[in-house]
Amino acid sequence: MTDINVLLLTIDSLRYDGVFTEEFETPTFDQLADTGVTFDSCYSQGISTAPSMTAILTGRYPLDYGGHWYLEESQPTMAEEFRRNGYATGAIHSNPNVSRLRNFHRGFETFEENILPYDPDGLVTNAPDDLLRYANKVARILRRTPYKPAGKINASLLSWIQSREEPWFLWTQYMDVHGPYLPGDEFSYRNKFKSERLWRKAAVTSPDEVTKTEHEELRRNYKKEVEYLDAEIGRFLDELNAEGKLANTAVVIVSDHGDEFFEHGRYGHGNLPYDELTHVPLIVRFPEFVDVPQPTTVNELVRTIDVLPTMLDLVNADLSAEMEARMVGNSLLPVIRGDKSGCDCIVTEKEMRGETALRFGFRTDQWKYIYDGKTDDHLLYDLGVDPSENRNVAADNPEIVDRFRDRLQARLDSIEETSSSVQIPDLEDGEGVSERLRALGYK
Secondary structure: OOOOEEEEEEEOOOOHHHOOOOOOOOHHHHHHHHHOEEEEEEEOOOOOHHHHHHHHHHOOOOOOOOOOOOOOOOOOOHHHHHHHOOOEEEEEEOOHHHOHHHOOOOOOOEEEEOOOOOOOOOOOOOOOHHHHHHHHHHHHHHOOOOOOOHHHHHHHHHHHHHOOOOOEEEEEEEOOOOOOOOOOOOOOHHHHHHHHHHHHHHHHHOHHHOOHHHHHHHHHHHHHHHHHHHHHHHHHHHHHHHOOOOOOEEEEEEEOOOOEEOOOOOEEOOOOOOHHHHEOOEEEEOOOOOOOOOOEEEEEEEEHHHHHHHHHHHOOOOOOHHHHHHOOOOOOHHHHOOOOOOOOOEEEEEEOOOOOOEEEEEEOOOEEEEEEOOOOEEEEEEOOOOOOOOOOOHHHOHHHHHHHHHHHHHHHHHHHHHHOOOOOOOOOOHHHHHHHHHHOOOO
């Protein structure tokens, strides 16, 4: 085992073109890309947080082994693997979709989740429901954001690192880029209520009624959020460097999924797995002594599901037998070194919230095939001539569709096989989490 620290910074809702475009000013991300490894063709295994983060933190597809709403007890996690290899493990975040209630805390010695506006320690569990509901609504109104902002998250991350002996594995999920889009760090109550109203109109109730002016405001505020987060991460990494904590640390920047801006008639991330939702930034800055070429750009198709095996390979971890059996992702170290090709087909999948319908996307260099289990629609796009995925050519290419349908059936068979003996408890989020989810546009 190699004693390299691993800092995993996941960013909720950050599109690929939110980093790699001239429209956005992101000097921190640019500097990491200029000195590390940039993956130009990384695609997520989910179109929302629950499936995406399940894939990243377990190295398996989201719908296997009971799905992505709850990590069943036998499922090994990234944190468990680091911990069994002698690492201190920590997580500090405020995303209700990857909370202790959903069993994502396993393997973390420290798991700080700022997800409940009221009663974080369960001290008033027996209080009347109406009282809890009222208290949580008041608490959410008083908070300027429905999440913990990056500046405060980073202060907690730095404090945790300062109090730990090496080696360590630390993960956070920044929520600043997720809607409702505030104008960067302008955390005023006026901005809060205005942003929440516009976000709910766009992402939940009336996307077709968003005006051109409102659309431009959404894009402008999204840009400000990305640039604010970039600056905060830059300050955090500068502090780590000044304290001598960065030279021996692998820094991973990855998004769980993107966000739509009406490319396919929706805002947010509740649509089918189009590229604006699945194409995400992945940047890894390795310590200088690691045997990989830096800086370099990898153009091969890779997956967020490959992050876990890459980090475990980096530290030469001894994997548990269960992780070996369940892990589908592959280490990207051989791909970076040019010794191995990337993935031939990207799979993205999700169970729809509150329903049993499944959605799938299969992407190669040339084709995107989408299956919508709610409507039983089969869509096909020729990415070579239609990279924006606007013209469904399924009827013109029945043989291509049949090949993808075979892949879809194989996935459905795997989901059934791996989940047949899995018992998932019925989850009740409670009023605190429900209020947070509503503020984020989920309910």
